[in-house]
Amino acid sequence: MKPDLPFDFDVDAPNATMTINREFAGRRQMVWDCHTQSALLNQWFAPRPLTTKTRSMEFRDGGHWHYAMIMPDGQEYWSRLDYVTIDPIDGYTALDGFSDPTGAINPDLPRATWKVSFSEAGAHTVVRTIVTFASTEDLEKVMAMGMKEGMTSTLERLDDLLEILTKPEMTS
Template identity: 55%
Template sequence: MMNSNLQFDFLVNKEKNTITVRREFLASQQLVWDCYTKQELLDRWFAPKPLTTKTKSMNFSEGGHWHYAMVEPNGTEYWGWTSYTEIKPIDYYKALDAFCDAEGNINTQFPQAKWLVSFTTKEENAVVETVVTYNSLQDLEAVIQMGMKDGLTSTLERLDELLLTLK
């Protein structure tokens, strides 16, 4: 059951072409960091319901990448490529995010983005702040139209459910 007292902010800044998401979790900063940075945990939550996640390859290190798919119940796959540019455990990481195909070829028809994902502690809970920066207002508006807020809300609720099983 979702705890409505947990912080959840979804802020769009059309001057800076950013989306900032702040989300509080009922878990320690270390555990939430692990859920964002370990393949076996990411595969259990990183997709909105009813999709699932599968990893083709992952190397969580500076200069490394995560190549994964979000998979619909009917088997349709949506591939993504995350390149890790800077990592400071367990405080933050920076990454470049793109759509790609099953072979890892970047699809330049879709918006690419820079991600800064920061982890802090608030009493016993962890707070994750994700700032996603797009190259243009057009790209920002495209991902909002694609349903990023609902998708992210569902995805983060799935992380809540996973954290309950890990504590």
């Protein structure tokens, strides 16, 4: 049904970095709007079956997006993304973090830097998101928490995981 749009997920584990490249069938201004307006973010940011709820958002340098991803059973996972620099419609950088429902950042968990950039590919738009933790120790802490929470645990079989992550690269 949907067109097969290029998606790359690259892990540079020793540098505690993930790079996600994805092409979208939409003009850059529209894709930018979807990333920077809470009414639109609410419609896509949480992976199904979770839903997204925005408590507050100020999209400006020094502003923030305080939101929750909500499980079907009502369990809420709160986060706060702090915007550092904004350069419409080329990109923005932000610092993510786990928060509570009031927006207070959990100081015990590491934060990652997000560098999100938007470029044109004909009538399409390519979004590159680079997520970087300060150290592999920070990454390890977030991993340990993620495993305990099991929030995104939709893949159960190790064979499936192998298929996805260790897929041999055809190029280079």
